[in-house]
Amino acid sequence: MYKLLLCWRYLKTRYLAIACIISVMLGVATLIVVNSVMNGFSTKLKTLLHGVLSDIVLEGHGMEGFHDPLGKIRRIRKDAYLDAQIDSLAITIDAFAMAQFHNVVTNETATRPVRVMGIEMKSRSQVGGFKEHLDLQKNSAEPSFAIPKEIQDYFEAVEEQIRKDRERERQDAHLEAAFGLLQIPKAAPDNDIDKVMREFFHAKPAVEPAPRPMPVPHKVRVPQGAVVGHLIAHMKWKDPNNKEFVDLPTIRVGDRIDLTTVSTSHRLEPKYDSFVVVDYFKSGMSEYDANAVFVPLEHLQAMRGMDNRASNILIKLKDYNEADKVVQRLAEIFEHDRLGIFTWEQKQGPLLKAIEIEKSILNILLFMIIAVAGFGILAIFSMIVSEKTRDIGILKALGASSGGVMKIFLTYGLLLGVVGAFFGTILGLTITWNINGIEALIAMLTGSRVFDGSVYYFKEIPTDVQPMGVLIVNLGAIAIAVVFSILPALRAALLHPVQALRYE
Amino acid sequence: MHGTTPLLCALNLKKTYVKFANRIEVLRGIDLDVAEGEFLSVIGNSGSGKSTMLHLLGTLDKPDEGTIHLEGRRIDNLPAEQRDALRNRTFGLIFQFYHLLPELSTLENVLMPAMITHSVWSWWLNRRALKKQALEMLDRVGLSHRLNHKPRELSGGEMQRAAIARALINRPRVLLADEPTGNLDAANGQHVMKLLRDLNQHDGLTIVMVTHNLELVHDTDRVVRLFDGRVETPEMILPPTFATTP
Ligand SMILES: Nc1ncnc2c1ncn2[C@@H]1O[C@H](COP(=O)(O)OP(=O)(O)OP(=O)(O)O)[C@@H](O)[C@H]1O
Numbered sequence: 001m002y003k004l005l006l007c008w009r010y011l012k013t014r015y016l017a018i019a020c021i022i023s024v025m026l027g028v029a030t031l032i033v034v035n036s037v038m039n040g041f042s043t044k045l046k047t048l049l050h051g052v053l054s055d056i057v058l059e060g061h062g063m064e065g066f067h068d069p070l071g072k073i074r075r076i077r078k079d080a081y082l083d084a085q086i087d088s089l090a091i092t093i094d095a096f097a098m099a100q101f102h103n104v105v106t107n108e109t110a111t112r113p114v115r116v117m118g119i120e121m122k123s124r125s126q127v128g129g130f131k132e133h134l135d136l137q138k139n140s141a142e143p144s145f146a147i148p149k150e151i152q153d154y155f156e157a158v159e160e161q162i163r164k165d166r167e168r169e170r171q172d173a174h175l176e177a178a179f180g181l182l183q184i185p186k187a188a189p190d191n192d193i194d195k196v197m198r199e200f201f202h203a204k205p206a207v208e209p210a211p212r213p214m215p216v217p218h219k220v221r222v223p224q225g226a227v228v229g230h231l232i233a234h235m236k237w238k239d240p241n242n243k244e245f246v247d248l249p250t251i252r253v254g255d256r257i258d259l260t261t262v263s264t265s266h267r268l269e270p271k272y273d274s275f276v277v278v279d280y281f282k283s284g285m286s287e288y289d290a291n292a293v294f295v296p297l298e299h300l301q302a303m304r305g306m307d308n309r310a311s312n313i314l315i316k317l318k319d320y321n322e323a324d325k326v327v328q329r330l331a332e333i334f335e336h337d338r339l340g341i342f343t344w345e346q347k348q349g350p351l352l353k354a355i356e357i358e359k360s361i362l363n364i365l366l367f368m369i370i371a372v373a374g375f376g377i378l379a380i381f382s383m384i385v386s387e388k389t390r391d392i393g394i395l396k397a398l399g400a401s402s403g404g405v406m407k408i409f410l411t412y413g414l415l416l417g418v419v420g421a422f423f424g425t426i427l428g429l430t431i432t433w434n435i436n437g438i439e440a441l442i443a444m445l446t447g448s449r450v451f452d453g454s455v456y457y458f459k460e461i462p463t464d465v466q467p468m469g470v471l472i473v474n475l476g477a478i479a480i481a482v483v484f485s486i487l488p489a490l491r492a493a494l495l496h497p498v499q500a501l502r503y504e
Numbered sequence: 505m506h507g508t509t510p511l512l513c514a515l516n517l518k519k520t521y522v523k524f525a526n527r528i529e530v531l532r533g534i535d536l537d538v539a540e541g542e543f544l545s546v547i548g549n550s551g552s553g554k555s556t557m558l559h560l561l562g563t564l565d566k567p568d569e570g571t572i573h574l575e576g577r578r579i580d581n582l583p584a585e586q587r588d589a590l591r592n593r594t595f596g597l598i599f600q601f602y603h604l605l606p607e608l609s610t611l612e613n614v615l616m617p618a619m620i621t622h623s624v625w626s627w628w629l630n631r632r633a634l635k636k637q638a639l640e641m642l643d644r645v646g647l648s649h650r651l652n653h654k655p656r657e658l659s660g661g662e663m664q665r666a667a668i669a670r671a672l673i674n675r676p677r678v679l680l681a682d683e684p685t686g687n688l689d690a691a692n693g694q695h696v697m698k699l700l701r702d703l704n705q706h707d708g709l710t711i712v713m714v715t716h717n718l719e720l721v722h723d724t725d726r727v728v729r730l731f732d733g734r735v736e737t738p739e740m741i742l743p744p745t746f747a748t749t750p
C-alpha cells in the first residue's frame with residue numbers, strides 16, 4: 001500500500017519527474033505522428049495505385065500480346081470457383097506510341113512518347129479505376145469515345161463527298177474504259193522481305209496463326225476519340241496576379257492528336273492515325289496522368305494488326321481477400337500459356353516494399369528517441385534515489401522489504417511511462433488530425449510551404465492513424481520507462497538500511 | 505535482574521567496521537538482557553557504539569558474532585523477510601533526527617508501518633479501524649491538532665512525538681529509542697520522556713533508550729553503560745563517577 005502512496009507523492013512533489021514525462025510524451029507523440037503520416041502516405045498511395053490497377057492482371061509478354069483474349073475469358077468463366085469470385089473482366093492493349101499535337105498555349109507542335117492503351121469503355125469502367133478518373137464523363141452512366149457531334153458530322157460529310165467523288169471517278173473510269181483509255185496497272189513488285197528474313201534466320205513459323213491483314217474499319221475517315229492523360233494535356237502556369245498555379249489546357253477537347261505506334265507483324269512498321277481528344281484522365285498518379293492515352297480497343301487492334309490479340313486481361317474480384325487463391329487457380333488454368341498473372345500488389349511490389357522498409361527503419365530510429373528519454377529517466381531516477389536515500393533507510397527500518405522499495409521506483413517508472421505515453425498519445429493524435437492546419441500555419445509564418453501539393457500525388461498531407469500501431473508505441477514507451485528505472489530501483493533496494501539512515 | 509526470562513537477550517555481540525587498512529572494533533562482546541516491561545537506558549561516550557548496538561537489536565544490521573534472542577527465539581540470523589516483519593511489528597524505532605518522511609502528512613507518517621503491513625486490498629478493508637488507531641495514537645502523544653501538517657511544518661518536539669506515534673501504531677513489543685531527546689530543548693525533552701515513562705508504566709511497553717543525557721536516566725528502571733565495546737553495569741547511577749571511568 002505504501003508503495004502507491006509514495007509513488008503518488010513523489011510524482012506530485014518532484015518537478016524533475018515532469019522532465020521524464022515530457023521526454024516520453026514527445027517521443028510517443030513523434031512516433032505517432034510520423035507513423036500516421038507514413039501510413040497515410042502508403043495507404044493513400046496504395047489506394048491510388050489500386051485505383052488505376054485492377055485487382056488481378058493477366059498479361060502477355062511483349063508488345064504483340066497474347067492470342068484469343070475472348071477465348072481465355074470464356075475459359076476463366078467456365079471455372080465455377082473463378083466465376084463465383086470474379087466480378088468483371090476487361091481486355092486491354094498496352095503499347096507505346098509517339099504522340100504529336102498542337103500545343104495551343106505555346107502555339108507549337110509538341111511530340112512526346114506516351115503509353116497508348118486500347119480499352120473497351122464499358123468493360124474497363126466496370127473493372128474500376130478508370131471511369132472515376134475521367135475529367136468530363138466521370139458521372140456519366142456510359143462513358144464513351146464518341147467524338148463531338150460537329151466533328152462527326154463534318155467528317156461524315158467529307159466521307160460522303162469522297163464516296164461521291166469515288167463514284168464519279170469510277171463512272172469516269174467506266175467511261176474512259178468504254179472509250180479504251182484505261183491504263184493497265186503495273187504489277188506489284190515481289191518484295192516478300194518477311195520470307196527472306198525468315199529463311200536467313202532459320203526462324204520457325206509462328207505457332208499461332210500469323211495476324212492476317214485486317215480490313216480497315218469502315219469509318220476510317222471519321223477519327224476515333226481518345227482520352228488523354230491530364231498532365232499531357234495541361235501545363236502549370238503561374239498567375240502573375242495572385243501567384244497561384246493554374247492548370248492551362250494545352251490540348252482542348254475536340255483537338256487532334258496524332259499517335260504513331262508500331263505494328264505487331266514480323267517486321268515492325270510504324271502505324272499512325274489521328275484521334276480526337278474527348279476527355280482527360282486524371283487519377284492523381286503522375287505515372288499515368290503524364291503518359292497514358294486511351295483509345296478504343298478495336299481500333300488499336302486494327303491499327304497494330306492485333307486481330308484477336310490483347311496485352312492484358314484485367315480482373316475485378318468480388319472480394320480482394322481471395323486474390324491469392326484466384327491467382328493460383330488462374331495459374332493452373334493457364335499453365336501452358338505464356339501469361340504473367342499478378343495481383344496489383346505484386347505488380348507494385350518493389351514500391352510497396354520500399355515504403356515498408358523505410359517505415360521500419362524510421363521506427364527503429366524513432367524508438368531511439370524514446371531510448372534517449374529512457375536515459376533521462378535513468379539519470380533523474382538515480383538522482384531521486386540519492387536524494388531519497390535516508391527515506392529508503394527509514395522505510396526499511398519500519399519493515400519495508402527490499403522488494404517493496406524496489407517496487408516503489410518501478411511503479412514510479414511505470415507511472416511516468418503511462419502518464420507520458422497518455423499525454424504523448426493525445427498530443428500525437430492532435431497534431432496528426434490537424435497536421436494540414438499546422439502545415440498551413442508554418443507556411444504562413446515562414447513564407448515557404450513545407451508540403452507542396454503540386455510535387456506529390458496528394459493535395460494535402462494524408463494521415464492514417466492505426467490503433468494497433470498507437471498501442472504498440474504506447475506499450476513500447478512504457479516498457480522503456482520501466483526498463484530504465486530498473487537500475488535505480490535496484491540500487492534503492494540494495495541500500496543498506498543503516499548506511500541509509502546515517503546518510504546526510 | 506528481574507528474575508523472569510528476558511524478553512530480549514543479546515550474547516557476545518561483536519561488530520567491526522573495516523575500512524581499508526584500519527579496523528574499528530565497535531562492539532567487542534555485548535551481553536545484554538532486557539526484561540519484559542523494563543525501561544532500560546544505555547549510556548556511553550559518543551562513538552562508543554550505542555547506535556550500532558541498537559541497530560543490531562532492532563535487526564537493522566547483523567552482528568559479526570554473537571546471538572540475539574527474542575523470547576528465546578534467535579532472531580539475528582533470520583531470513584530477510586522475517587527480519588522485515590520483526591521491524592514492522594515487534595520493534596518500534598525512534599531516532600534522534602525523528603526520521604519522518606517529508607512527503608507525507610503527520611497522519612500518513614504515523615500510518616506508514618500499518619501500510620507496510622497491509623496489502624492494498626486489506627488496507628482498503630481495514631482503513632477505518634487503522635485510521636482510528638492512528639488517531640488514538642496521535643491523541644496519546646498530544647498531536648491530534650497537527651494531522652495534516654507536513655513534518656517540516658512541525659517543531660522538533662512535535663516531530664519526535666509523531667515518530668513515537670508511528671513507532672507504536674503496530675503495537676510493538678519493544679521500543680528502541682536512539683537519543684530521542686538529543687535534539688530537543690529541555691522542556692520538549694521532558695515532555696517526550698514523560699510520554700515514554702507513561703507508555704512504560706501504563707501500557708507495560710518495554711523500552712531500550714540510548715542517551716547521553718545523564719539526567720534522563722533517573723527516570724528509567726536500569727542503566728547500562730557501553731565502554732570499550734562492552735556493557736558495564738554501574739553499581740549506582742552516579743553522574744560524577746561516570747566522567748572518570750577506569
Ligand atoms: N559504516 C561505518 N564504517 C566505519 N565505521 C563506522 C561505520 N558506522 C559507524 N562507525 C563507527 O562506529 C563507531 C560507533 O558508532 P555509533 O554511531 O554506534 O556511535 P554512538 O555511540 O551511537 O555515537 P553517538 O553518541 O555520537 O551517536 C563510531 O566510531 C563510528 O565512527
Ligand SMILES: [Mg+2]
Nearest residue numbers: 554555556682
Ligand atoms: Mg548514535
